[in-house]
Amino acid sequence: MTDHTVTLAAGTTTHFPSVGHTEPALLKILRAVVVSNPTLLDRPLLLGTDHDGFLGNLSVATENVYLDVPLRAIHATQHKLFGYAPTWRAALACLTGEDKSHRKWDDRALAYFESEIGEQPFPCDAASSAPLDLEAWGGAVFCANGAQRLIAAMGWIAAHKGEAGELRKARVTHYQLNGEAVGLMAEAALRKAEIRYGRVGGTWMLAIHSRSGLSFLARPKAWLVENGTLVSATAAQVDDRFGQGTLDSLQILPPELAVAVADDGWLKRQLDLKPRRYESRLNSSRSE
Numbered sequence: 001m002t003d004h005t006v007t008l009a010a011g012t013t014t015h016f017p018s019v020g021h022t023e024p025a026l027l028k029i030l031r032a033v034v035v036s037n038p039t040l041l042d043r044p045l046l047l048g049t050d051h052d053g054f055l056g057n058l059s060v061a062t063e064n065v066y067l068d069v070p071l072r073a074i075h076a077t078q079h080k081l082f083g084y085a086p087t088w089r090a091a092l093a094c095l096t097g098e099d100k101s102h103r104k105w106d107d108r109a110l111a112y113f114e115s116e117i118g119e120q121p122f123p124c125d126a127a128s129s130a131p132l133d134l135e136a137w138g139g140a141v142f143c144a145n146g147a148q149r150l151i152a153a154m155g156w157i158a159a160h161k162g163e164a165g166e167l168r169k170a171r172v173t174h175y176q177l178n179g180e181a182v183g184l185m186a187e188a189a190l191r192k193a194e195i196r197y198g199r200v201g202g203t204w205m206l207a208i209h210s211r212s213g214l215s216f217l218a219r220p221k222a223w224l225v226e227n228g229t230l231v232s233a234t235a236a237q238v239d240d241r242f243g244q245g246t247l248d249s250l251q252i253l254p255p256e257l258a259v260a261v262a263d264d265g266w267l268k269r270q271l272d273l274k275p276r277r278y279e280s281r282l283n284s285s286r287s288e
Contacts, residue, residue: 024097024098024104024105024106025097025104025105025106025107025108025109025110025124025152026095026096026097026098026104026105026152027097028107028110028156029092029097029110029152029155029156029159030092030093030155032155032156032159032160033089033092033155033158033159035159036158036159036160036162038155038158038159038162038165040071040072040088040154040158040162040163040165041087041088041089041092041154041155041158042087042088042089043072043075043087043088043256044075044086044087044254044256045075045076045077045080045085045086045087045088045090045091046075046076046142046254046257047076047077047079047080048076048077048078048135048142048143048144049078049079050076050251051076051137051142051253051257052135052137052142053199053204054197054198054199054204054206054225054253055137055175055177055261056175057204057225057228058177058178058181058182058225058228059137059175059176059177059178059228060176060177060178060228061175061176062173062174062175062176063173063174063176064171064172064173064174065172065174065270065271066118066169066170066171066172067136067169067170067172067174067267067270068166068167068168068169068170068270069134069136069141069166069167069170069172069266070165070166070266071154071157071158071161071165071166071167072163073136073139073140073141073260073263073266073267074134074141074142074143074150074154074167075140075141075142075256075257075260076140076141076142076143076257077091077142077143077147077150077151078142078143078144078145078147079147080147088151088154088155089155091151092151092152092154092155095148095151095152097152099124099125100125103124105124105125105152106124108123108124109122109123109124109149109152110156111123112124112149112153113149113152113153113156113157113167114156114157114168115168116168116169117131117132117167117168117169117170117171118131118169118170118171119131119171122146122149130145130146131145131146131171132145132146132149132150132167132170132171133145133146133171133173134167134170134171134172134173135172135173135175136172136173136174136175136264136267137175137177137261138175138176138177138182138260138261138262138263138264139260139261139262139263139264139265139266139267140257140260140261140263141172144173153167174267174271177261178228178229178230180229180230181206181223181225181230182261182262183262184206184208184223184230185206185208185253185258185261185262186258186259186261186262188208188210188258189255189256189258189259190259191210192255193208193209193210194208194209194220194252195207195208195209195252195253195255195258196208196209196220196247196250196251196252196253197250197251197253198249198250198251200242200243200246200249200250201242203224203225203226203242204224204225205222205223205224205225205233205238205246205247205250206222206223206225206230207220207221207222207223207235207238207247207250208220208221208222209247220235220247221235222234222235222237222238222247235247
């Protein structure tokens with residue numbers, strides 16, 4: 001097993017003098033979660049591949065950055081090979097906390113979760129040399145690589161920091177999304193309208209079905225997504241072009257995701273500071 005080291009940053013709150021010689025890291029995480037019972041873990045855990053195709057077609061710009069990512073902004077992982085868990089807490093219960101050779105994670109994992117993660121590989125799995133890789137679709141963050149370590153980190157940090165918990169200097173691909181679409185979806189979610197999307201005949205579309213009391217209004221509003229922009233279309237126009245009942249066959253967008261995409265203040269505050277790339281800061285500190 002390759003002995004990856006972890007770069008502990010200034011401000012790291014927990015140090016582990018007996019690294020590699022204590023009880024398994026996952027046991028410590030589960031114990032901390034039982035004691036503190038963080039409500040962050042009861043949020044829905046989404047499957048990113050269910051939604052990133054649609055969100056990608058709303059993207060108007062992309063940049064790679066290193067950000068402090070609030071746990072509350074993270075909504076999805078790239079797979080659910082550990083079980084189709086509906087919440088982060090349920091996913092945590094599915095983890096084995098061991099590498100592919102069945103060796104248990106040790107305290108290096110906990111130090112990694114608390115460090116500035118940057119480009120560091122996960123220290124407890126020699127087969128996992130790639131860094132944690134996140135995607136920010138507006139303000140909603142998905143995991144593109146490192147689902148199991150992310151779930152474990154979510155449990156450990158939430159247990160100690162609660163709502164203020166964050167991943168520090170994580171690698172993030174930021175997708176700036178069409179502002180009109182983001183606003184429409186967030187507003188619809190807040191008034192409890194049903195948001196649907198899908199790809200039909202090579203064309204992505206968005207539909208919002210408003211409620212009147214407990215019933216849906218007769219016909220939803222619809223937009224076609226073309227080159228990152230929205231083109232308004234009536235339900236009748238969609239039926240004529242794609243077939244009767246097309247809008248009713250589209251996939252439902254979770255309302256919490258629609259709200260999260262628009263909740264990008266945490267990200268914009270950091271981007272406004274125009275931070276240097278994380279590797280540059282690392283190289284600079286090492287040369288001093």
